[in-house]
Amino acid sequence: MSDSHPLIAGLNDKQRQAVSAEDGHMLVLAGAGSGKTRVLVHRIAWLIQQCHYSPFSILAVTFTNKAASEMRGRVEQLLGSSVRNMWIGTFHGLAHRLLRAHYMDVGLPQNFQILDSDDQQRLIKRLIKSMNLDDKRWPAKQAQWYINGKKDEGLRAHHIETYDPNEQTLKSIYEAYQESCDRAGLVDFAELLLRAHELLRNNTSVREHYQRRFRHILVDEFQDTNSIQYAWIRLLSGAQNYVTIVGDDDQSIYGWRGARVENIQQFMDDYPAVTTIRLEQNYRSTGTILRAANAVIANNAERLGKDLWTDGNDGEPVSLYAAFNEMDEARYIVGRIEEWRDQGNALQDVALLYRSNAQSRVLEEALLHARMPYRIYGGLRFFERQEIKDALAYLRILANRDDDAALERVINTPTRGIGNRTLDMVRQTARENQQSLWQAANAMVSQKSLAGRARNAVAAFIEFVENLDNETEEFTLGRLSDEVIRRSGLLAMYEAEKGEKAETRVENLKELVNACQNFNLDENEEQMSPLNAFLAHAALEAGEEQADEYQDAVQLMTLHSAKGLEFPLVFMTGVEEGVFPSQQSMDEPGRLEEERRLCYVGMTRAMQKLVLTYAEQRRIYGQEFFHKVSRFVAEIPADTLHEVRLQTQVQKPSSYSRFNNAASHEAFEQTGYQLGQRVRHPKFGDGTVLNYEGTGPQSRIQINFDQVGSKWLVVSYARLEPC
DNA sequence: GTTTTGTAGATTTTT
DNA sequence: TCTACAAAAC
Numbered sequence: 001m002s003d004s005h006p007l008i009a010g011l012n013d014k015q016r017q018a019v020s021a022e023d024g025h026m027l028v029l030a031g032a033g034s035g036k037t038r039v040l041v042h043r044i045a046w047l048i049q050q051c052h053y054s055p056f057s058i059l060a061v062t063f064t065n066k067a068a069s070e071m072r073g074r075v076e077q078l079l080g081s082s083v084r085n086m087w088i089g090t091f092h093g094l095a096h097r098l099l100r101a102h103y104m105d106v107g108l109p110q111n112f113q114i115l116d117s118d119d120q121q122r123l124i125k126r127l128i129k130s131m132n133l134d135d136k137r138w139p140a141k142q143a144q145w146y147i148n149g150k151k152d153e154g155l156r157a158h159h160i161e162t163y164d165p166n167e168q169t170l171k172s173i174y175e176a177y178q179e180s181c182d183r184a185g186l187v188d189f190a191e192l193l194l195r196a197h198e199l200l201r202n203n204t205s206v207r208e209h210y211q212r213r214f215r216h217i218l219v220d221e222f223q224d225t226n227s228i229q230y231a232w233i234r235l236l237s238g239a240q241n242y243v244t245i246v247g248d249d250d251q252s253i254y255g256w257r258g259a260r261v262e263n264i265q266q267f268m269d270d271y272p273a274v275t276t277i278r279l280e281q282n283y284r285s286t287g288t289i290l291r292a293a294n295a296v297i298a299n300n301a302e303r304l305g306k307d308l309w310t311d312g313n314d315g316e317p318v319s320l321y322a323a324f325n326e327m328d329e330a331r332y333i334v335g336r337i338e339e340w341r342d343q344g345n346a347l348q349d350v351a352l353l354y355r356s357n358a359q360s361r362v363l364e365e366a367l368l369h370a371r372m373p374y375r376i377y378g379g380l381r382f383f384e385r386q387e388i389k390d391a392l393a394y395l396r397i398l399a400n401r402d403d404d405a406a407l408e409r410v411i412n413t414p415t416r417g418i419g420n421r422t423l424d425m426v427r428q429t430a431r432e433n434q435q436s437l438w439q440a441a442n443a444m445v446s447q448k449s450l451a452g453r454a455r456n457a458v459a460a461f462i463e464f465v466e467n468l469d470n471e472t473e474e475f476t477l478g479r480l481s482d483e484v485i486r487r488s489g490l491l492a493m494y495e496a497e498k499g500e501k502a503e504t505r506v507e508n509l510k511e512l513v514n515a516c517q518n519f520n521l522d523e524n525e526e527q528m529s530p531l532n533a534f535l536a537h538a539a540l541e542a543g544e545e546q547a548d549e550y551q552d553a554v555q556l557m558t559l560h561s562a563k564g565l566e567f568p569l570v571f572m573t574g575v576e577e578g579v580f581p582s583q584q585s586m587d588e589p590g591r592l593e594e595e596r597r598l599c600y601v602g603m604t605r606a607m608q609k610l611v612l613t614y615a616e617q618r619r620i621y622g623q624e625f626f627h628k629v630s631r632f633v634a635e636i637p638a639d640t641l642h643e644v645r646l647q648t649q650v651q652k653p654s655s656y657s658r659f660n661n662a663a664s665h666e667a668f669e670q671t672g673y674q675l676g677q678r679v680r681h682p683k684f685g686d687g688t689v690l691n692y693e694g695t696g697p698q699s700r701i702q703i704n705f706d707q708v709g710s711k712w713l714v715v716s717y718a719r720l721e722p723c
Numbered sequence: 724g725t726t727t728t729g730t731a732g733a734t735t736t737t738t
Numbered sequence: 739t740c741t742a743c744a745a746a747a748c
Contacts, residue, residue, distance in 0.1 A: 064737065092738045116738080136731090189738045224737095256735070356734050358740095378736080415724070540738065560735045582734055598735080621733065622739030 007046050018277045019043045025271040026244040031308045032604035033284030045078040055086035059214040063221050065541045091229050093540055095196035106199050109185040111400045114539035119405045120188045127176050146170045151190035152226045152258040184404045193228045200235040211238035222247030226258040249304050250297050253598045282308040284566050286315025289610050292640040293603040299635050300593045317642040319611040324676045329615045330366035333571050351555045351567040353602050355580040360556050377557035382543030387505040391512055394484045398469050399531050402436035414493035417457040477530050478517030485509050559602045570606035575614040576627035599632045616688050616704045626710040680723040684708050
């Protein structure tokens with residue numbers, strides 16, 4: 001094969017090896033910023049163009065819809081032709097496709113609907129109540145976690161054998177939940193995977209069909225696969241096809257939700273003659289940033305081993321700022337961003353990363369104060385909004401009357417006199433007769449087992465749904481949704497509400513009609529009804545968050561959501577023991593290593609400049625904490641780190657000081673100490689001045705010692721010296 | 724049916 | 739400290 005082929009020109013040796021490899025199983029260990037997506041895309045194009053595989057015979061799996069659509073787009077761009085018949089999508093999307101195609105084989109109704117995690121939680125909550133369990137002792141969240149965890153491991157309720165009474169209860173909730181879903185024709189996210197797995201496992205002809213079809217299977221972000229996803233890939237790969245997995249064990253940050261890094265090792269054990277290729281040349285960050293990040297991740301014990309390098313510049317050292325408190329931290333960051341902007345740089349090139357969402361607030365306040373536009377990732381997405389879910393619930397009932405989750409949601413929204421008492425009676429009847437709520441309600445109306453007023457209300461609802469269905473039979477999706485939000489009274493209900501929030505809700509409902517109008521069926525969805533396809537789309541691709549993407553704004557997000565992105569200037573905030581690494585992960589070595597990988601992910605987001613910040617004092621949930629600087633900072637080589645100590649006097653926030661007037665401040669200064677100053681104590685060692693109380697020789701001073709934590713000392717007794 | 728009051732609980736997230 | 743959600747009062 002010639003090196004001059006356009007598909008491998010401009011690639012480095014390793015990338016070229018991966019792209020042009022002979023048929024076989026392959027593991028690509030792709031470090032951060034090593035051109036992983038590029039390799040994947042070129043590999044697919046190579047297989048099609050050079051090896052003459054039909055797009056039809058290729059399966060590419062990703063974790064997010066965004067990654068999937070980007071990959072398809074880039075492959076098409078490279079080939080200059082459409083690859084519509086190539087299967088490329090998320091695990092869930094592909095599983096869904098299998099289930100739609102083989103719904104009879106897996107015992108699902110043709111119009112089955114997808115339950116998102118919000119729907120799932122509501123359903124579980126209701127079930128717990130109906131089982132007469134104490135919902136304080138059995139929180140729906142916990143049960144949901146349990147059920148999904150089991151499904152991710154490939155376990156049905158009947159597979160679980162337990163003598164732990166606690167788990168027995170959870171198991172019984174699992175059973176009841178599954179029964180309820182099956183009756184209503186509902187499939188949750190984990191169920192998509194589990195059922196598709198069972199389909200392939202139990203049905204030889206279906207399995208062999210797909211094994212014959214997919215000659216090449218490529219899986220992205222393999223370190224994030226869980227047990228069922230791995231088992232899935234195993235089933236799809238037979239004697240005549242080849243699996244390529246791409247991933248980075250150092251970027252595995254989703255172990256807490258069932259991802260198994262071990263799957264990479266497992267892959268090497270399970271598949272014969274795996275070619276391993278390491279992509280270690282980094283095209284993103286400066287040499288200094290890479291050196292710092294490499295040093296941090298080197299502290300993890302279980303690694304496949306990889307060292308990033310670059311032939312680019314060293315760049316500036318990593319900055320470390322020790323803030324006085326979280327407000328000071330935010331102020332410092334805003335100051336640095338102003339500097340950056342004044343040098344003619346764009347705000348959208350700046351990312352503020354934090355460990356937990358709660359940390360964003362102080363940062364937001366500071367940005368707001370400085371009139372600096374910002375954008376937060378990780379909010380509610382379009383199809384997750386309350387008003388949208390209400391409207392979708394009506395559509396779901398039109399598609400499938402037995403969808404209990406949808407019925408519960410809207411039977412009394414807007415209010416139509418079907419209160420909790422009535423609903424409870426319907427629920428009970430449904431349970432007793434093993435029916436759906438809709439069936440039970442119908443039966444109760446005709447048998448007159450409901451009292452007058454309630455019966456009228458329920459009958460009116462049933463009639464409303466049936467009429468709506470009859471009269472909209474021929475409607476397009478757009479007209480149907482418009483009709484639904486009007487005739488259901490949803491639109492009027494939100495229009496009657498006051499406030500900005502209600503206004504956006506009305507707008508969102510109209511936007512939904514818009515989305516319905518513009519919705520086009522994919523080729524593979526042609527056998528589905530447009531309504532079912534749209535509902536599946538809404539559940540599987542919750543849509544973009546609402547934000548003005550075009551405005552030049554600072555980007556705020558958690559470290560987790562930063563994965564896969566890159567920014568010229570990155571701030572990692574709250575780099576403190578107890579915050580990052582988080583308190584909960586500190587006593588378990590495995591979880592601590594995951595935090596370290598998260599740190600590695602954060603650092604490797606930075607292209608030119610990386611700034612770490614921490615606060616000596618931080619208020620969390622109304623409590624003051626004196627955290628030490630994160631252990632990860634100590635793992636960064638000193639020569640790559642530049643420590644910015646407090647140079648100027650910080651304006652002390654009034655809420656922290658009992659004597660915050662200028663005079664007392666001045667008096668304090670005369671003691672010879674400054675807030676934020678570093679001092680040395682003969683017994684306690686080094687620390688930072690945090691606060692003071694009183695004036696004169698009896699004044700006390702608060703110091704956060706590196707070794708022993710925060711202490712109040714009387715200035716005249718404490719033998720402090722500056723250091 | 725709506726407003727008020729009380730209380731638990733508060734990493735990380737995609738599908 | 740704040741928020742969300744559920745029970746209690748109106």
